Amino acid sequence: KAGVTQTPRYLIKTRGQQVTLSCSPISGHRSVSWYQQTPGQGLQFLFEYFSETQRNKGNFPGRFSGRQFSNSRSEMNVSTLELGDSALYLCASSSDGQGGGSPLHFGNGTRLTVT
Amino acid sequence: EDQVTQSPEALRLQEGESSSLNCSYTVSGLRGLFWYRQDPGKGPEFLFTLYSAGEEKEKERLKATLTKKESFLHITAPKPEDSATYLCAAPYGGSQGNLIFGKGTKLSVKP
Numbered sequence: 330k331a332g333v334t335q336t337p338r339y340l341i342k343t344r345g346q347q348v349t350l351s352c353s354p355i356s357g358h359r360s361v362s363w364y365q366q367t368p369g370q371g372l373q374f375l376f377e378y379f380s381e382t383q384r385n386k387g388n389f390p391g392r393f394s395g396r397q398f399s400n401s402r403s404e405m406n407v408s409t410l411e412l413g414d415s416a417l418y419l420c421a422s423s424s425d426g427q428g429g430g431s432p433l434h435f436g437n438g439t440r441l442t443v444t
Numbered sequence: 445e446d447q448v449t450q451s452p453e454a455l456r457l458q459e460g461e462s463s464s465l466n467c468s469y470t471v472s473g474l475r476g477l478f479w480y481r482q483d484p485g486k487g488p489e490f491l492f493t494l495y496s497a498g499e500e501k502e503k504e505r506l507k508a509t510l511t512k513k514e515s516f517l518h519i520t521a522p523k524p525e526d527s528a529t530y531l532c533a534a535p536y537g538g539s540q541g542n543l544i545f546g547k548g549t550k551l552s553v554k555p
Contacts, residue, residue, distance in 0.1 A: 362542065371547045384541065385539050419487050433540070433543065435489070
């Protein structure tokens with residue numbers, strides 16, 4: 330079974346631009362979550378989608394948004410990029426509907442650098 | 445405040461030298477405690493889920509245990525390939541996709 334696939338692997342953007350990251354979950358997984366990982370803050374939850382609906386949102390500004398498509402693939406968008414948005418963005422999928430206990434399976438992330 | 449704290453931040457071991465990593469949590473209504481391993485440049489790889497105090501799970505040289513306030517990841521006779529950052533996490537906010545992560549323990553095993 331193929332794992333979680335994230336594209337692109339690396340991105341370099343300029344302050345003020347916007348960026349879209351893509352995630353394909355494991356086949357059959359309907360829940361997709363996004364995380365930001367930085368050396369200082371570690372892994373922080375951005376949002377979770379299940380069946381095209383945002384189920385949970387972390388404490389990030391509105392510049393961070395996401396969506397999920399009917400095939401469970403997901404995208405996240407960051408508008409008006411700031412230097413502090415430089416991070417590894419991780420997508421994870423699970424088979425659970427609601428708090429059922431299946432673990433998250435992570436992709437290898439998109440490394441975003443904002444200059 | 446719900447949080448997950450890991451210690452030590454870094455651990456250097458000689459090959460074969462057993463040790464333990466600690467994860468303490470203050471998440472109300474715990475619905476599982478997860479352990480992950482993360483190699484440089486990669487996403488976290490799932491290792492274990494523990495649900496109730498007293499539960500133990502093993503995989504090769506790793507054993508995870510859970511009490512009411514903390515979890516331990518015991519590494520027995522580690523090898524250099526066990527070098528990685530080990531993360532623990534707990535679900536938060538009513539769904540399994542929202543995990544609070546600890547900052548991790550960076551383990552280095554020297555031959």
